[in-house]
Structures are given as structure tokens and as C-alpha cells.
Amino acid sequence: REKLPDFYATVSDIKQKGYDADYISDRYLQTAATEHGMIQTPGGTEYKALIIPSVKRMPLQTLEKIVALAKGGAKIIFTGQYPSDVPGFSRLAERRDSLANLLAQLPEANNFDNCRAEPEPFKTRFGGEYIRRTHREGYHYFFTMLQNKEVNGWMPLTVKAVSAMLFDPMTGKSGKAHIREAGNQTEIYLQLKPGESMIVKTFSRKQTDAPEWVYYKESGKGFALTDHWQMNFIESDPAIKGDFSLPALGSWTDLPDDSLAVNKGTARYRTSFLLAEKKKGSEYRLCLGDVRESARVYVNGERVATLFSVPFHTNIGAYLKEGENHIEIEVTNLPANRIADYDRRGVRWRKFHDINFVNIAYDDTRFDTWAPLPSGLLGPVTVKELVINPIP
Numbered sequence: 001r002e003k004l005p006d007f008y009a010t011v012s013d014i015k016q017k018g019y020d021a022d023y024i025s026d027r028y029l030q031t032a033a034t035e036h037g038m039i040q041t042p043g044g045t046e047y048k049a050l051i052i053p054s055v056k057r058m059p060l061q062t063l064e065k066i067v068a069l070a071k072g073g074a075k076i077i078f079t080g081q082y083p084s085d086v087p088g089f090s091r092l093a094e095r096r097d098s099l100a101n102l103l104a105q106l107p108e109a110n111n112f113d114n115c116r117a118e119p120e121p122f123k124t125r126f127g128g129e130y131i132r133r134t135h136r137e138g139y140h141y142f143f144t145m146l147q148n149k150e151v152n153g154w155m156p157l158t159v160k161a162v163s164a165m166l167f168d169p170m171t172g173k174s175g176k177a178h179i180r181e182a183g184n185q186t187e188i189y190l191q192l193k194p195g196e197s198m199i200v201k202t203f204s205r206k207q208t209d210a211p212e213w214v215y216y217k218e219s220g221k222g223f224a225l226t227d228h229w230q231m232n233f234i235e236s237d238p239a240i241k242g243d244f245s246l247p248a249l250g251s252w253t254d255l256p257d258d259s260l261a262v263n264k265g266t267a268r269y270r271t272s273f274l275l276a277e278k279k280k281g282s283e284y285r286l287c288l289g290d291v292r293e294s295a296r297v298y299v300n301g302e303r304v305a306t307l308f309s310v311p312f313h314t315n316i317g318a319y320l321k322e323g324e325n326h327i328e329i330e331v332t333n334l335p336a337n338r339i340a341d342y343d344r345r346g347v348r349w350r351k352f353h354d355i356n357f358v359n360i361a362y363d364d365t366r367f368d369t370w371a372p373l374p375s376g377l378l379g380p381v382t383v384k385e386l387v388i389n390p391i392p
Helices: 005-016 060-071 092-105 336-345
Strands: 033-035 038-040 050-052 076-078 129-135 138-144 151-157 163-167 174-176 179-182 185-192 197-203 216-224 229-237 243-246 264-275 283-287 290-292 294-299 302-307 313-315 323-332 376-379 382-388
Touching: 050 060, 060 076, 060 092, 138 185, 151 179, 185 197, 216 283, 264 376, 302 313, 323 376
Parallel strands: 050 076
Antiparallel strands: 033 038, 129 138, 138 197, 151 185, 163 174, 163 197, 179 185, 216 382, 229 243, 229 264, 264 323, 283 313, 283 382, 290 376, 294 302, 294 323
16 A cells, blocks of 8 residues: 555555456556457456556557557556656657557546446445456356445346356355346345355356255344353463363453463363254354354364354254253464563574564564463354245
């Protein structure tokens, strides 16, 4: 942002308006051509516009190609000033004349409103972030919700599709998505909690024969795991021995042991609960609440998932049984508290010989002033009953 303010502003504007973009070099631009007003590359990718951030100097070869693309019907968008000079001093007057001649051939600069591209509603309406790429039979989308907003319903796409697949990048689960035509748009049924991501693969002409994706909703029933938590460290620096009986979940740095405020390690949390009835057709979701910073989940001795980002939840129905169930959660914290303690005690922990950590002003950085960061399973931990969500 500080070194390339115009470029940063352009990319930010593109994203905020709901568009996606690739970044290309002058050399790659030379391989492009136009067909039916679209910019095409040798790899088969089509682009609806070429966007050029504000630039003062531009090589003649690059500007010649831009003019050729514009004459072929491509939309060219200069977001700031046109180039006003050429780089270098060789034949300067001659090349400046050529620059002026080429600039005179450029059409009036376009803007985002007439670049033939439709903004994606996932960005403009739902507030999410996305990346879209083509494949031989349609498009790949990567959707992620980085705001405190939930998506649970029909979401329009700007591309046509007759079928689509959903892929959960955290679990590897996949299935055929529900889609429909609404007016002149294809819509896909999508569920995303804040922090979640989903890969969508669309097919323009064929039906996928994959099993249906199962959409769930919370039934409103569930319970919190608040009592009888036991904790011990399976690894720690410095070593922490013994078991801790926790009256409530929280940061282990707040427990009455000074070593816990300066350690890095992995703690195992254990508890049990009774499930009176495992309802047929229901799923159960374990929600860990606040985790600092990653967790491995085990249910009745079987490993379920590794969680390292919000919303820190995973479905556990396949691992539960009627009666007593045992939960183990191994939580690993960051090494920040240990590093801060090293610097306070003058321990030589940096291993680099030519450069070490520096701040934004390139001054030597020390971490002895850091306050302890929260560590461990902070919760609240809950188990929620899920039922099949009927698609409207």
C-alpha cells in the first residue's frame, strides 16, 4: 500500500466492485489476441477487459499491443493517467513522437461500468471474497466469508451452469449442489458460516453424477460441555507436568503456574458426556468456540479433524454412540509467549546470521515487551443437533 499506492487502490477498487482479476506482465500481454471483443490468451483464458493502473512511463512495444487489442474490440481501462513518457534515453525524441502517435489512436478510456463483466453478487450482496477461474467444462469458484456474516440460501452466479459440485477444503467432503435458474441467472444453494470457505465447480453443459450434497440446519437442540474438563500437556517448553482439573475453560496462561505464561506446547483436554438417544437422520456438530491456536479433535478414541481457523467446528455424528462418549481435544498455541520470555532473559534463540527480525523502520526488533497471548481451549464448547435442511 505504501510502495505502490496507485496499484493498490486499483486492485482494491476492482475487488470492492465485485470483480475478479489476474495480474499479467508486459511480456505475457504480447501473447494475447482479441476475438468477439474478448481478450484471449494461448491457454484459452478469456478476459473481458484490460485494466491498466496509473502509469507515467510505458514501453512502446507494450502500448503498441494495447492499441492493437483496442482496435480488435477489447475494452481497455486506464484507471488513472495515460502514460506520458517512455523509459530510457536512447532515441528519446523519436520514441516520444511514437508514444504520442499511439496515444492518439487509443479510444476514450472505459470504466468498470461498461467492461462487459457482471459483478459477482457473493461480493456485492453477501460481502464475501472470491476467486473465479475457468476449466474445460465450466468454472471454479473459491468462496470465503471473512466477515461476521452468514450465507444460507440461494446465491446468484454470473456464469451459466446446468450442474455444480461443492468441495469443502477443510474436510475434503464433496457433493452435487442444488442449483436453479432464476430469471436469466443460475443460482446455487450455499451455506457458509463466518470464516468458512467453499470451492464450487460448475459445469456448463453436463450433469454431474456425484452424490447430493447434504445441507443441514440447527434443530435448536444441543448442550454445552462445561464441566469436568481435565488438561495435561503432551509436549511443552518448558516442561509442564501433572493434570489440571479445570473449573471452567479459559486461557492456560491464567492458571496458577508461572510457567504457563511463557510456554509453547500442546495440551490435551478431556471430558465425557452422555447421549441418551442418537436420532436417526440427525447429525451432531462439535463447536469449540475460541481456540488458540489449532486443535486436533478425537471422539471415542478416533481422530475426527484438525481445526486451525474459525469457526472451529466439525461434524461428529459418525463417531458418537448412545451412552457415554469421550472427547479429547489437543490444542497447540503459538510460540510467541516463549519467544518473549527468551528475549526477557537474554536467551540467544535467533538462528540467522545475515539478517534478523526487523520492524517497519528496519530497526532491530525484540519481543520482551509482549504481554502473554491467550493459549489453549477458551470455549465455550457445545454439541449441536443438526437436521436435514429442506431446500426451498
